[in-house]
Amino acid sequence: MNHSLIHSLYKIGAVKFGNFTLKSGKTSKIYLDLRQIVSYPEILTAVGEALWEKIKDAKFDLLCGVPYTALPMATAISLQHKIPMIMRRKEKKDYGTKQQIEGAFKSGQNCLIIEDVITTGGSIIETSEELIAAGLKITDVALLIDREQGGKENLQQNQFRVHSVFTLSEILNVLLTSSILTAQEQTIVNELISEA
Numbered sequence: 690m691n692h693s694l695i696h697s698l699y700k701i702g703a704v705k706f707g708n709f710t711l712k713s714g715k716t717s718k719i720y721l722d723l724r725q726i727v728s729y730p731e732i733l734t735a736v737g738e739a740l741w742e743k744i745k746d747a748k749f750d751l752l753c754g755v756p757y758t759a760l761p762m763a764t765a766i767s768l769q770h771k772i773p774m775i776m777r778r779k780e781k782k783d784y785g786t787k788q789q790i791e792g793a794f795k796s797g798q799n800c801l802i803i804e805d806v807i808t809t810g811g812s813i814i815e816t817s818e819e820l821i822a823a824g825l826k827i828t829d830v831a832l833l834i835d836r837e838q839g840g841k842e843n844l845q846q847n848q849f850r851v852h853s854v855f856t857l858s859e860i861l862n863v864l865l866t867s868s869i870l871t872a873q874e875q876t877i878v879n880e881l882i883s884e885a
Contacts, residue, residue, distance in 0.1 A: 691739055695855065695863045697732050699870075701725050704860060706874045713808070718877045719857070721834055723805040727761050736854075737765030740803060740831050743852035747829040749801035751775050751794055755816045758805040762833065766803070775800065777819050789819050796824030804832040807840035807853075814847060834860065837885070858885055 698704050702725050709720040726733050740762060752772050754763030756779040767774040775792030794800070800820050804813050817827045828850060835841055835853040844851050864870055865878045 690859060690863065691735075691854070692863050692867075694732070694735050694739055695860050696867060696869060697729075697735065698723075698726075698860075699864055701729055701732060704864070706870075706877045711808075718881055719861075721806050721836075723758050723833065726758075733761055733765050734769070736762055736833060737769055739854045740833065740852075741766055741770060743854055744801060744829060744831045747801060747850070747852070748799060749829060750798040751792075751800040751825070753777055753790075753800050753802050753816065753820060755802060755804045755812050759803045762805065763803045775820075777816050790823045790825075794823070794825060798825055800825045800827055802827060802830045804830065806834045806836060807832050807844070808836045808838045810840035810843040810847075813840075813844060813849075817847070817849070858882070861885075 703721065703723050705720040705722060706718060707720070709717050711717050726736055750773070752763045752767055752774045753776065754760040756777060760776065763774055766772060773793065775790055775794050778789050778791065802813055802816055807813065813830050820827055829852060830844055830849050831852040833854050835856045837857050841851045841853065861878050861882050865875065865882070870878060
């Protein structure tokens with residue numbers, strides 16, 4: 690497991706501990722703010738490589754990052770490994786071509802979806818529906834962090850092979866055995882591990 694990448698994510702504030710309200714309205718003692726990665730090219734490159742290691746044996750023609758946080762991750766892989774990328778618009782466009790999927794692709798091509806974090810897997814399913822409606826096939830999805838809250842199982846029920854770099858448990862255990870957490874953060878991590 691890539692311990693140095695986990696340490697880097699913590700050091701740039703992509704993994705935060707405290708009291709947070711999530712998008713779902715639930716409260717959490719951990720917040721994964723992976724938008725921070727775009728400001729650190731070395732870490733973005735490392736994330737792209739970690740994802741690539743998980744998916745390099747899968748069969749796909751194109752990449753699509755779930756908007757918005759996974760777009761730079763998909764771009765990093767596209768540039769490093771010369772794989773074409775397409776983009777799904779998050780909002781409907783009512784001018785120009787009015788296309789929901791941007792980029793060059795052909796019906797029947799296989800597209801790998803990339804995501805930063807999954808909780809329920811809803812964003813990936815939403816993206817896959819748009820891509821399938823455009824004539825693409827989806828067999829595999831890759832993600833950086835699985836929060837282990839049912840998302841992987843939901844995606845597998847949709848017949849997707851799920852490739853995750855880290856689970857939340859792995860991140861917590863690596864950080865706990867390092868010497869970089871504050872005493873207060875160690876207490877929070879111990880609580881999170883015992884609740885899992």
